[in-house]
Amino acid sequence: MAVPFIDLQRFEPGFLDRWAEICRRLSVNTQFVGGEAVRGFEQRLAERLEVAAVVGCANGTDALQLALRAMEIGAGDAVIIPDATFWATFEAVVNVGARVITVDIDPADQQLDADLLARAIERHRPKAVILVHLYGWGSARLDEIRGLCRTQGVGLLEDGAQAMDVAWRGAPIFRDADLATLSFYPAKVLGACGDAGAVLCRDPARAETVRRLGNHGRSRHYQHGLVGWNSRMGAFDAAYLDLALDHLTARLEHRRRLAAAYRERLRTLGVVSAEPPAGYVENGYLNVCLIEPARRASVEAMLRVRGIGFGNVYPGAMSQQPAAGRHLEAQLGGQHARHLAASVLNLPLFAGMTDAELDEVIDGMHAAMRGIHLDFSVSGKVSP
């Protein structure tokens, strides 16, 4: 049985009927951009995440750019990002005219290294830091990082594209964030029916700036107090997200169960999985296997033969990307980010995945690991 890396078609019973009904209503109503559907979703999300204000926008990359612009980051500024993230984090900094400082990750939790961050702030005096909550959890030293940025007078933006509904010390992770962003790309844990994103703000005045920036800098319909651009959320996306929210708690429970089952069953095969530090409840966004780099290709080959989908999130560090060089102000470390990129293997994990599919993936991994042990013991290179 083939198992896809992700399948977005596993709708709950009744979901598509409700969606069809909503589409009909929105089509008759014709308020396609912004409007009540967007405001309603923003409000509901703000309550769920315990944040003061949510501003919907076109996608997660725009959310980062809107937030950076609202922090008045621009030409001549430098912004720290972790060396292990999605390229959008890097792009957002460059697209607002600033330069990038990459800081290595801590191999204990795969997140920005807090000690190296402190050194980077001291040495380079950046205007802001983007902390990325990678893989469905966050840094073990999150409170310390927030405190450090506050006492150093450095803006902190939290890229939460992968952290929807993650809990930290018993509360939503975004509750104590000054500024954070979400992506609703369809493959994220809360996905829209197209591209969408949001900026989460503690300060309502800043939320208003973000909203204006994403709506041509409007102060009135044809009066423009700022130079922004168009990054408004569509009504269909908002309505789809609102419907998905009805099912999100159940979907995340299922994801978390799969993530835990993977860890336990892979451990018996000798496969190491990354896991959230104490204090976190993960959202089950990804399974993260850490395979010895020299062995990863043969594991992948076995999965391919069996028709089992997999991912490498992400296969390269930011500072290694061909386009990175001329935008880099500085690079602190990077060996842990590069090692993670060479080791990471993500197995299928999605809402609606069946137990039979999980068994099939585990069987595939079993075969892959057995093949490796035979291989290495025959060639005598590594004792199994």
Ligand SMILES: *Cc1c(COP(=O)(O)O)cnc(C)c1O
């Ligand atoms: C998905 C993602 C983004 C970008 O979001 P889009 O909606 O695809 O623009 C940014 N940062 C991280 C960490 C992501 O995973």
